[in-house]
Amino acid sequence: MATQLPTQQDLLDSLYDDLSCFRKLINRLNDEEQQTPITPEGWSFKDFLSHMSHWKAATKMVIVAYTHDQPLPPVTPSGDKANAEAREMDKELSLPEVHNYWEETHMHLIHLIADDLDDKKLQEKVRSPWDERTTESLCEMIVTICEHDAEHFELIEQYFEIGSEL
Numbered sequence: 001m002a003t004q005l006p007t008q009q010d011l012l013d014s015l016y017d018d019l020s021c022f023r024k025l026i027n028r029l030n031d032e033e034q035q036t037p038i039t040p041e042g043w044s045f046k047d048f049l050s051h052m053s054h055w056k057a058a059t060k061m062v063i064v065a066y067t068h069d070q071p072l073p074p075v076t077p078s079g080d081k082a083n084a085e086a087r088e089m090d091k092e093l094s095l096p097e098v099h100n101y102w103e104e105t106h107m108h109l110i111h112l113i114a115d116d117l118d119d120k121k122l123q124e125k126v127r128s129p130w131d132e133r134t135t136e137s138l139c140e141m142i143v144t145i146c147e148h149d150a151e152h153f154e155l156i157e158q159y160f161e162i163g164s165e166l
Helices: 008-028 031-035 045-067 080-090 095-116 138-159
Strands: 125-128 131-137
Touching: 008 095, 008 138, 031 045, 031 095, 045 080, 045 095, 045 125, 045 138, 095 138, 125 138, 131 138
Parallel strands: none
Antiparallel strands: 125 131
């Protein structure tokens, strides 16, 4: 039996949970903490926000093109090398610029889902933003982004020992 995919409302709830976590973290962590490396590879909270924004923006571009019957954008490079290159490019962005990039991209995705993707449309399949050979439902694509954010936010919360009570 096929697994039931999340509904439009489920996806919106998940995205609003991510937004709440983002706001909690930027209010809880000072500027220095947000820019301090927290992984062996030297990634900071700021780096993770920028990284999440890139993936969200790539997903958003595919969804916008698909829902407006436009050609899909080129595949976004993925993997450790691509992530490292994107991270290096974003080093010059200020912390407020990274905050704005994350929040604007996130809010645009929320509005896109609320305004253009009902439960039926969410089942439609389209090429993945990061793999030319893979197609998946719009819903699965958005679930991947939600899981990606949640994974990174969890790592950040664990590092700074921030519980869900905040």
